[in-house]
Amino acid sequence: MRRLAALLLIAAGAAGAQTRYEGLCDASAGVALDARHFVVADDEHNKLSVYQRGEPKRVGQVDLKFLKADKEADLEGAAQVGQRIYWIGSHARNSSGEVRKDRHRFFATEIVGTTVEPVGKPYTALLADLLAAPALAPLKLADAAGRAAEAEGGLNIEGLAAAADGSLLIGLRNPIPLGKAVVVPLLNPAELVDGKGPARFGAVIRLDLGGRGVRSIERVGAGYLIAAGPAADTGTFALFRWSGKAAEAPSPVQLDLNALRPEALFAWPDGHVTLLSDDGGVMVGKKACKDADKAKRSFRTLDFRP
Known part of the structure; x- marks a missing residue:
């Protein structure tokens, strides 16, 4: 009975209706600014867009x-720590x-009302720090960094989440060594945007996401939700719940993604979660969305309560 109750709890996240937002296709990261507004990154442009929930x-x-x-800049992940958002x-x-x-x-913005403003300086040496870190040597990231992002064993960062102590978790879409996704703790994010590198990292975490990499990771309550997907363009997507403890395996969340391509997710103050779909490749007439007329560009979201 306990096992059944746990499974029912995992599946309890009833999904709401999809919502379509206009102006961009390649939604890649997002954060709730308050109970009604959220900010979204587009991996095709160096701009952030602010939307009102449901509009x-x-x-x-x-x-x-x-x-x-x-x-x-190919922005792919965002994480909120207090009034600061790291990207x-x-x-x-x-x-x-x-x-x-x-x-x-790697940079930060501060929430100011219903928008954000850049703070500090962009940090540009994170890759060099990753390659130089002795604790990360078993990942052979130097080899990965020499390959195309979606090539087998290539390097591609897509997830970023806040930990309870103010550190961050960096989630890799690629590589996926031995079929397990890689999460790297970043211990000093505030120092980096203050120009005080190098980056310091914690012990690597490897998660079984069914052979998928991390597309997005978000702290929700005492744990995390992870949107997982293939390293390349082809493959399946899934949602997982994870305690945040390296020794504990993630559990699948039964949620009908309905042809969405989950690229980001974020939590609202009311406990709901919004999942963002990267719709850059969705056809709009005879063109992919990202190549369509600006007036026809849009992306889909799915709201649910985990």
Whole structure:
């Protein structure tokens, strides 16, 4: 009976209706600003968009010129600590295996009313710190960093979550060594945006997500929710609940994703969670959404209570 009750609890997250928001396709990270507003990163542009919950048109936009990135920073993860939101780029090569230093960005914004403002300085040496860390040597990240983001064994950061002590968890979409996803604790995020590197890391955590990597990770209550997906474009997506303890395995959450491509999720103050779909490849007429007319670009979300 206890096992049945636990399974029912895991499946208890009844999903609400999908909502479509306009103005961008490649929703890649998000955070609730208050009970009604949220901010979203788009991995194709160096801008953040602010939306009101349930309203399709954005109500604000923040230009990230302070990143000093000539091309897209490929923003993929966000984590809130108090009034501060940390953001992270993929730190990955492009699909052709070419180095894209503009993607080497870790930075912070502060919540100001219903928008955000950049704070501190962008940190650009995180990849170098990852490759130099002795504790991470078994991951062979130097080899991974030399490959295209979605190539087998390539390096691609996509998840970022806050821990209870103010540190962060970095989730990797790729590589997935021995079929287990990689999560790396970042111990000193505040120091990095204050220009006081290098980064310090905790012990690597490896999670069984059914052969998938981390697409998004979010602290919800005393634990975490993880959106998991393939390292490349093809494969299945799933949602997991995890206690946050390295020795404990994640549990699958029974949620009908209904053709969504989960790329981000975040929690609201009322306990609900919003899942964001990266719809850049969804066809809009004869064009992929990210190539469609700006007026036709949009992304889908799914609200549920875990």
